[in-house]
Amino acid sequence: MRVLFSAVVLAFVLSSCSLNNVNEDSSLGQFFEENKAKGCFALLDNGTGEFTVYNLPRYRDSAYLPASTFKIINSLIGLQTGVISSDSMVIPWDGVTRSIEAWNHDLNMVQAFRASSVPYYQEVARRIGKDTMQSWLDTLKYGSAKITSAIDTFWLDNSLKITPDEQLGVVKRLYFDQLPFFKTYQEEVKRAMVIEENTNYQLAYKTGWSGFDPKAGRHIGWVLGWIVENKHPYFFVLNIESAEPEFDMPSIRKKMLADILGKLGFLQGKM
DSSP states (O other), rough: OOOOOGGGOOOOOOOOOOOOOEEEOOOGHHHTTTTOOOOEEEETTTTOOOOOSSSHHHHHOOOOOGGGHHHHHHHHHHHHHHSOTTTEEEEEEOOOSSSSSGGGOOEEEEHHHHHHHHHHHHHHHHHHHHHHHHHHHHHHHHHOOOSSSSSSTTTTSSSBBBHHHHHHHHHHHHHOOSSSOOOHHHHHHHHHHEEEEESSEEEEEEEEOOOTTTTTTTTTEEEEEEEEEETTEEEEEEEEOOOOTTTHHHHHHHHHHHHHHTTTOOOOSOO
């Protein structure tokens, strides 16, 4: 295991920051209504500290399983502890054919992160181990910071929960290399998050999805990350809930993010 630097012993609170200069934008509700979904959206202008928020109580107070957004933290812990030797480290496919074809291959960390491969990160979590993982969750104060189920499912089964505000805090601190991990590892995870990059903007995010939970009667979905325009970062989190079993979370969350960012003036090279 790699030696951890002294900052690791500090308790990092992952909330995004105090909610000053809040603009509650009810007009963003149209994107939830037209997709028959509930949820919230928040965007932080890092330069001014201003928040644009739809559904502030949900953003601030309601906690949900992180699903595959936890791959951000799982990657960082894996890299810091040496369980993941580099972002090109391959974990061989276990031979089990799953419904998502991209998972049915030998994958390195970047490939697994972008394909959101659950089996790859379940193996990473098993190699990290419950005690080490719990220690890191305590250090980070990540959400509820509790592992009350299996080490390879706790971020998927409602054992661990986190608020949208805390999620925004994660990506903001990651962007500025302020999490208690070596800068090199934070940079590797940030590169894995980049979805689009052109002369007008950089868009980076990680998605998450619970699938339909018949006990709760809903899907929970996430998109969290940042958009940089004119070298100026803005951090966002989109949290979506639907009671429709056949809800197409992968395509709808992507469209909703693009629609919301477009309405707020992004993705057009004008910010």
